[in-house]
Amino acid sequence: MDFELNEEQRDFQRTMREFVDKEIKPVASEMERSGEYPTEIVDKLKDMGLFGMTIPEEYGGLDLDAVSFAIVFEEIARGWMGIAGTLGSHSLSCWMIAQFGTDDQKAKYLPALATGERRTGVGLTEPDAGSDLQGIRTTAIRDGDHYIVNGRKTWITNARHADPLPVMVKTDPSADPRHKGMSVLLIEADTPGYEVLRDIGKLGYKGPESCEVVIDNARVPVENLLGGVEGRGMQQALPALESGRINIAARAVGIAQAAYDAALDYSRDRKAFGQPISDFQAIQLKLADIATNLQAARLLTYWAASEQAAGKRADMQSGMAKYFASEVAINASLEAMRIHGGYGYSTEYVVERLYRDAPLMAIGEGTNDILRMIIAKSLISGRDSIG
Ligand SMILES: Cc1cc2nc3c(=O)[nH]c(=O)nc-3n(C[C@H](O)[C@H](O)[C@H](O)COP(=O)(O)OP(=O)(O)OC[C@H]3O[C@@H](n4cnc5c(N)ncnc54)[C@H](O)[C@@H]3O)c2cc1C
Numbered sequence: 048m049d050f051e052l053n054e055e056q057r058d059f060q061r062t063m064r065e066f067v068d069k070e071i072k073p074v075a076s077e078m079e080r081s082g083e084y085p086t087e088i089v090d091k092l093k094d095m096g097l098f099g100m101t102i103p104e105e106y107g108g109l110d111l112d113a114v115s116f117a118i119v120f121e122e123i124a125r126g127w128m129g130i131a132g133t134l135g136s137h138s139l140s141c142w143m144i145a146q147f148g149t150d151d152q153k154a155k156y157l158p159a160l161a162t163g164e165r166r167t168g169v170g171l172t173e174p175d176a177g178s179d180l181q182g183i184r185t186t187a188i189r190d191g192d193h194y195i196v197n198g199r200k201t202w203i204t205n206a207r208h209a210d211p212l213p214v215m216v217k218t219d220p221s222a223d224p225r226h227k228g229m230s231v232l233l234i235e236a237d238t239p240g241y242e243v244l245r246d247i248g249k250l251g252y253k254g255p256e257s258c259e260v261v262i263d264n265a266r267v268p269v270e271n272l273l274g275g276v277e278g279r280g281m282q283q284a285l286p287a288l289e290s291g292r293i294n295i296a297a298r299a300v301g302i303a304q305a306a307y308d309a310a311l312d313y314s315r316d317r318k319a320f321g322q323p324i325s326d327f328q329a330i331q332l333k334l335a336d337i338a339t340n341l342q343a344a345r346l347l348t349y350w351a352a353s354e355q356a357a358g359k360r361a362d363m364q365s366g367m368a369k370y371f372a373s374e375v376a377i378n379a380s381l382e383a384m385r386i387h388g389g390y391g392y393s394t395e396y397v398v399e400r401l402y403r404d405a406p407l408m409a410i411g412e413g414t415n416d417i418l419r420m421i422i423a424k425s426l427i428s429g430r431d432s433i434g
Pocket residue numbers: 136168169170171172175176177178179201202203204205249252257407410411412413414415416417
């Protein structure tokens with residue numbers, strides 16, 4: 048087994064690391080506090096081609112390998128997890144359009160999505176359906192060469208910048224099983240009846256907006272049905288969510304790394320009872336736990352990414368990585384806060400932001416309980432095994 052990044056991946060990691068240290072870390076806390084949208088950072092991500100990470104080269108994308116894709120999210124989240132959000136659902140939907148779109152859809156959208164001139168997100172969750180995606184109520188009823196779309200989506204990250212927004216709908220609300228009536232429609236932002244209603248206040252994950260979207264009798268051309276065939280929505284979204292989970296796992300690794308870095312530095316500087324607190328065994332045990340779990344989370348994430356890169360179905364692997372790494376990030380940020388004593392509770396130190404950002408990693412792209420069930424089902428059915 049090879050536990051090393053290859054030379055190209057190491058170079059890429061170095062570039063990302065330098066970028067994050069220079070352009071994101073120094074401004075993250077202040078920008079987060081001010082609530083200002085990180086336009087300048089997003090423009091730099093565009094210059095680096097990162098909006099085209101999951102887009103094939105023929106459409107102007109970078110077509111990054113899955114491990115490098117994970118490195119992008121890990122490094123950015125080490126600086127500020129919120130920034131990773133501007134790329135997350137964008138990359139997921141670009142991958143979905145590249146994999147499943149018609150030739151016309153790919154030609155129309157992918158080149159501009161690759162540069163970031165156009166951006167996107169993903170519209171799955173509704174006020175009454177999150178984990179139970181098949182319970183959505185948004186309908187798209189055919190009327191000649193259009194669909195009439197009605198429904199409401201919530202928590203849609205990047206909604207104010209998304210054009211088009213891929214939206215999960217029911218093209219056959221009475222289908223049994225329910226997934227056979229589900230499809231993805233690419234809804235353009237200027238479609239009458241499509242409205243981004245309000246930004247939802249959040250504990251963390253500041254930077255990108257997460258919004259409620261209302262769709263009221265919007266007429267969407269039939270050619271905007273992803274892939275051109277009704278009833279494939281779940282088959283299109285589920286594999287996209289695998290790469291989404293690797294992206295969240297990698298963000299969690301980045302948060303945990305930032306927590307570890309902050310805790311290590313602080314413990315060397317802070318003195319109590321006449322010595323650095325890093326001399327106390329109680330602090331050393333915490334540092335050892337954070338470092339060990341962090342490294343395990345990183346390896347699990349790179350492993351899941353490698354499995355996906357090898358073209359395997361990786362829902363168990365990406366589920367394991369996201370589940371484990373997100374719990375590690377939550378614990379690491381809390382332990383880093385304890386190591387900082389009272390200063391850990393101050394907005395002047397980075398750990399309070401890490402502590403607010405980490406829990407989302409246990410919710411987004413499937414809650415950890417749902418993922419544990421996916422992992423178990425995959426093992427029980429014999430589709431996957433370990434050991
Ligand atoms: C900041 C943020 C950004 C987001 N961005 C997006 C986005 O861009 N696009 C998008 O579509 N969605 C987005 N989401 C939504 C997110 O994907 C959902 O919140 C998540 O899938 C959980 O769905 P839910 O909130 O409806 O919770 P529910 O599904 O209602 O779950 C509530 C609780 O019940 C548990 N539960 C549910 N079903 C079961 C079961 N069968 N067995 C055991 N336990 C169960 C869950 O684990 C959870 O603990 C975002 C959410 C947040 C907070």
